Amino acid sequence: MSLKETRINHMQYMEGMEILHDSTIMHEVIDGMNRIDFSSYTENDVKAALSKQVLKPFDFGALLSPAAGDFLEEMALRAQEETRRHFGNSIYLFTPLYISNYCENYCIYCGFNSHNKIKRAKLNMEEIEKELAAIAKDGLEDILILTGESRKQSDVNYIGQAAKLASKYFKTVGIEVYPMNTDEYAHLHQCGVDYVTVFQETYNADKYETLHLAGHKRIFPYRFNAQERALRGGMRGVSFAALLGLDDFRKDAYATGLHAYLLQRNYPHAEISFSCPRLRPIINNDTINPKDVHEKELVQIICAYRLFMPYAGITVSTRESAHFRNHIIHIAATKISAGVSTGIGEHQEDSEKQGDEQFEIADNRNVKEVLAAIYDAGMQPVMNDHVFL
Amino acid sequence: MNRHEDKLILGGKEFTSRFILGSGKFDMELIKAAITHADAQIITLALRRANNAKGASILDYIPEGITLLPNTSGARNAQEAVRIARLAREMGCGDFVKIEVIRDSKYLFPDNHETIKATEILANEGFIVLPYMYPDLNAARDMALAGAAAIMPLGSPIGSNKGLCTKEFIQILIDEIDLPIIVDAGIGRPSQACEAMEMGAAAIMANTAIATAGDIAQMAKAFCLAIDAGRKAYLSGLGRIIHKGASASSPHRVFRTTTGGEIICP
Numbered sequence: 001m002s003l004k005e006t007r008i009n010h011m012q013y014m015e016g017m018e019i020l021h022d023s024t025i026m027h028e029v030i031d032g033m034n035r036i037d038f039s040s041y042t043e044n045d046v047k048a049a050l051s052k053q054v055l056k057p058f059d060f061g062a063l064l065s066p067a068a069g070d071f072l073e074e075m076a077l078r079a080q081e082e083t084r085r086h087f088g089n090s091i092y093l094f095t096p097l098y099i100s101n102y103c104e105n106y107c108i109y110c111g112f113n114s115h116n117k118i119k120r121a122k123l124n125m126e127e128i129e130k131e132l133a134a135i136a137k138d139g140l141e142d143i144l145i146l147t148g149e150s151r152k153q154s155d156v157n158y159i160g161q162a163a164k165l166a167s168k169y170f171k172t173v174g175i176e177v178y179p180m181n182t183d184e185y186a187h188l189h190q191c192g193v194d195y196v197t198v199f200q201e202t203y204n205a206d207k208y209e210t211l212h213l214a215g216h217k218r219i220f221p222y223r224f225n226a227q228e229r230a231l232r233g234g235m236r237g238v239s240f241a242a243l244l245g246l247d248d249f250r251k252d253a254y255a256t257g258l259h260a261y262l263l264q265r266n267y268p269h270a271e272i273s274f275s276c277p278r279l280r281p282i283i284n285n286d287t288i289n290p291k292d293v294h295e296k297e298l299v300q301i302i303c304a305y306r307l308f309m310p311y312a313g314i315t316v317s318t319r320e321s322a323h324f325r326n327h328i329i330h331i332a333a334t335k336i337s338a339g340v341s342t343g344i345g346e347h348q349e350d351s352e353k354q355g356d357e358q359f360e361i362a363d364n365r366n367v368k369e370v371l372a373a374i375y376d377a378g379m380q381p382v383m384n385d386h387v388f389l
Numbered sequence: 390m391n392r393h394e395d396k397l398i399l400g401g402k403e404f405t406s407r408f409i410l411g412s413g414k415f416d417m418e419l420i421k422a423a424i425t426h427a428d429a430q431i432i433t434l435a436l437r438r439a440n441n442a443k444g445a446s447i448l449d450y451i452p453e454g455i456t457l458l459p460n461t462s463g464a465r466n467a468q469e470a471v472r473i474a475r476l477a478r479e480m481g482c483g484d485f486v487k488i489e490v491i492r493d494s495k496y497l498f499p500d501n502h503e504t505i506k507a508t509e510i511l512a513n514e515g516f517i518v519l520p521y522m523y524p525d526l527n528a529a530r531d532m533a534l535a536g537a538a539a540i541m542p543l544g545s546p547i548g549s550n551k552g553l554c555t556k557e558f559i560q561i562l563i564d565e566i567d568l569p570i571i572v573d574a575g576i577g578r579p580s581q582a583c584e585a586m587e588m589g590a591a592a593i594m595a596n597t598a599i600a601t602a603g604d605i606a607q608m609a610k611a612f613c614l615a616i617d618a619g620r621k622a623y624l625s626g627l628g629r630i631i632h633k634g635a636s637a638s639s640p641h642r643v644f645r646t647t648t649g650g651e652i653i654c655p
Contacts, residue, residue, distance in 0.1 A: 084601045085548050269465050269492040311495055387437040387476070389469045 010209040010218045017222045018181040018229060025262045026224045032057060033203055033255040041065035050074055055308050060257050063304035064250045072300060079303040079332040082310040090382045091374050092313070092335040093367070094142035095135055096176070098344050099123045099162055101355040103148030105215030107201075109246065111282035111358045112148040114215065118283050121344040121355030122153050128162050132169045134347040138339055138367035141384035142172035144197065148358075149178035149217055156184045160191040167192030172386040174239075178216060179226035185233025194388055196230035197239035197275065198223065202247040203255030211246060227263055236386075237271030238263070239315070244298065245279035245290030253301045257308050264309070273313030273335070274305045280319050280359040295324055299331070306332040318361040325363060326373050338370035395624065397569060397592055399431075400485065400517030400538040402456065406430040407586070407616050409458065409571065411596030412438075419600050419609075424452065426609035433458045433487055433594070436477045458519065460487040467506035474511050486511060487541065488520045497547045501528035505535055512536025521573055524558035529566050540566055541594065543574040544585065548597045550577025553585060563589040579608075579615030586619025587627060 013019055041061065046068045049059035062068060063075060100122035103112040111118060123131065135143065143166050147154040159177055166173045174195030175188060185196065202208050205220045212218045227238035240260045242252035260272050278290035278298060293301075298320075305314060316325055316333040318340040325336055340363070341347065344355030365373070374381045397404040409431045410423040423429040434457050451457060459477035464470035467490060474486045488511070490503040504520045505528060512518045517538045522528055524542035532540055542559050545551035552575060553559065563570045569591030576582050582593045593616055602608035 085550070085597060088597070088600050264495060269494060271494050311497075382438065385435075385438055387463050387473060389463070389472055 004209075007209070007213060008218060010212070010220050011205065012219070013222055014216065014219055016181075017216075017219060020225050020228055023225060023228055025228065025259065025266065026221055028262055029203065029224075029255050029258045030205070032258050033251050036061050036251065036254055038065040038250050041067045043067055043070070046071050049307070050078055057254075057258055057261065057308075060261075060304060060308040061254055063307060064253055064301065066250075068300060068304070069296075072296065072303070075300065075303040075307065076331050079306040080330065082306055083332050083334065086311050087334050089379045090334070090385075091329050091379050092142065092382050092385060093140060093338055093370065093374075094144055094172070094174075094335060095140050095337050095339050095367075096144045096146050096317075096342070097128075097131055097135065097166075097347070098146045098342055098355075098358070099128055099131075100147040100150070100154040100158075101344050101358065102150040102153035103215070104150045104152070105217040106213040107215075107217060108211055108213065109243070109279060109282070109288055111284075111356065116282070116284055118356035119354070123345055123354070125161055125165060127345060127354075129165050130351075131345065131347045132166055135339065136169040139383060140339070140367060141170055142174070142386075143170040144174040144176055144195075144337075145193075146176045146358075147178070149215065151178065151216070156180060156187060160188055163188055163191040163193045167388070171384040171388070173388075174237075179223050180229070182229045182233045185230045185235055187233075189234040192388060194236040194386065195239065195271075196227065196235050196237075197241075198226040198230075199241040199243055199275065199277065200224060200256070200259070201243045202252050203242060203259070204247045204251065207247040224259075227259075228267075231263070231267045231270050237273065237313075239273040239275055239313075241275035241277055243277050243279060244293040244301065249293045249297060249301070253304065257305055260309060260312065271313070272309060272311070273315060274309075275315045275317065276302050276305070277317060277319050280362070282359050283356055286360075298324075299328070302328060302332045318363040319359070320362055322363045322365055322373070326377065329374065329377060329379060336370065338365060339367040340364075395620070399519070399569065402517075404430045404456070407592040407620060408613055409433065409573075409592055409594040410599075411573070411594050412460075419596075419605055420451070422606040422609040423599065424455065426606050427599075427613040429455070431456045431458050431485075433460050434477075434482065435460055435462045436473050436480075436482075437463045456485060457482050458485045458487050459483075460489050460521075461507070462489045462491070464488075464490050464507075465492045466490060466500075467503040467510065470503070470507040471510050474507075474516060475514075478516070484515060485517045486519070488518060499523055499543070501525055504528075505531045508532050508537050509535035519571065524555045524562055526558075526561055526565060529562050533566055533568055537568060539569040539571050539591065541571045541573040544572050544581070545575030547574040549575050550598055550601075551575050552577050552581035556584075556588070559585070559590070560588055579611040582612055583615040583619035583622075586616055587622045589623050590619075592616075 045062040049062040101112050107113050173192050176197040208220050240256050242256045281288050313334050315335040342357040343353045346353045406428045408427045410429045412433045436459050459482040461470040461473040470490050488507050490500045499521050508518050508520050519539045520532045521541045529540045545554035571592040572585040572590045573594040576595045577598045599608045
């Protein structure tokens with residue numbers, strides 16, 4: 001690991017990175033996160049938050065606090081009520097498609113990091129189309145295209161071409177790739193992309209600096225403002241997440257919620273969603289785990305997101321077990337993945353995996369099995385809820 | 390007048406049912422219940438869910454004889470609403486369209502200004518246009534002038550089950566606009582549906598209230614009865630309401646005047 005003094009300043013934009021001079025959201029989020037004191041919340045604050053129709057950030061903090069730990073049952077009931085009110089009994093399905101695992105970043109917890117010795121691969125357009133066709137056969141209509149973060153290996157045009165192909169097979173196309181400038185998001189929107197997911201990982205800039213040692217990702221504020229640039233570029237929806245377990249999970253969850261909340265206030269048309277990832281083991285490091293974020297804490301966070309922003313989508317990925325996912329769709333999750341591989345080129349039956357995985361998944365079920373579980377739960381799978389305009 | 394003589398007419402088409410099922414919470418059980426127990430004849434369809442769907446699609450669940458009312462949910466401006474409406478027509482969904490233009494993901498309030506624009510364009514293209522709107526008299530007049538076949542004001546925020554928060558303003562639309570007024574969004578209980586019908590609403594659209602009920606079939610039936618009751622009350626002419634004190638239903642004294650008339654003295 002490099003010494004801190006030799007690493008570049010993580011708060012200073014690199015050349016070519018667009019700065020949103022008129023946006024104050026990052027300062028408001030960091031300020032809010034720094035001021036919150038979870039130990040000061042009492043049982044009464046939690047009860048008050050649970051009795052409100054529209055929650056303020058203070059109430060959201062109450063639901064994330066240790067004091068709310070004794071109210072999980074009530075939180076889950078209220079969350080279920082709000083979820084049904086806004087989403088009925090629908091569960092949306094999608095699958096991620098990893099098209100390249102080359103990466104220029106050095107993030108110590110990620111399997112794709114440039115110092116991790118794994119098998120690297122990048123699919124060409126012909127291979128991508130084969131993967132898309134294989135996935136579409138299962139009936140899925142919503143796809144999330146992912147790459148490692150390498151502007152050299154997977155440039156914006158490459159992602160755009162992949163998105164155009166994806167639009168032929170899927171009605172909803174999202175991306176989870178490196179943050180980019182507004183005009184680049186606008187280009188990808190023209191190629192058929194309407195949803196952008198960026199994980200801030202941790203909102204504690206000091207901690208962030210110790211985890212993201214090199215590459216573009218090291219620049220904290222550029223990553224922070226990605227969703228805002230995506231919306232300015234014409235994207236319909238944006239997704240937020242902290243990778244739970246990297247730092248103080250309560251603060252990170254609070255900052256994630258506040259980030260989404262402030263962005264929605266500034267861009268009322270934006271479709272907002274949350275992901276709730278916890279740390280997972282990676283190739284060459286099977287000891288990585290989410291530390292103090294056990295399933296109980298994860299449920300608390302997910303319910304707090306739901307009650308704070310009842311209309312937001314909540315995605316629970318295959319980082320979580322089938323058991324956990326089968327339960328959380330009853331309470332607050334609205335979108336789950338199925339038939340997942342986090343490696344490169346694994347969807348076609350007749351081809352072998354070309355590149356290694358980003359992390360180990362915990363739920364290996366295929367689309368049929370996930371569909372069966374949704375029906376068993378008395379719920380309705382929905383493949384698509386979007387028309388590209 | 391029995392129900393079969395008292396028809397709801399939209400764009401020249403006659404309906405004997407005054408319950409319209411929304412499709413926000415898409416569910417096969419709900420659609421079946423609405424048709425079987427609530428006599429729904431019109432079902433809205435979110436094109437964004439039905440568009441070329443492979444496998445399970447809402448289109449597969451709509452029986453023959455039911456009029457589809459495709460909506461433009463997902464549209465954030467008039468132009469997008471127009472595009473979705475045209476797509477729906479191309480897909481064979483007919484000429485009915487419910488315009489929804491929403492650029493607020495939190496409360497899902499309709500944008501009246503853009504809705505008026507979309508109404509005009511689509512009515513000129515021969516669509517039977519039902520605009521979902523925030524109950525504002527000026528906007529409703531503009532929609533009527535633009536060629537709307539009915540006006541669909543919201544009772545309260547969609548999915549909120551809060552009932553007729555906008556009651557007074559809906560009453561003004563009923564009194565002033567010569568088109569059917571269909572209360573859409575926010576109706577949470579059969580009693581609220583009944584109240585809107587008593588006020589003179591032409592029909593009720595609901596979804597969440599039934600979709601989230603413990604017993605969907607039973608709730609669908611309850612809505613059907615409530616809507617009928619409200620309609621009958623409206624057609625009968627409601628009795629006057631005395632705000633202070635009481636009014637005896639049988640008069641205490643009746644003076645027969647010399648000219649043969651009666652004067653009732655409370």
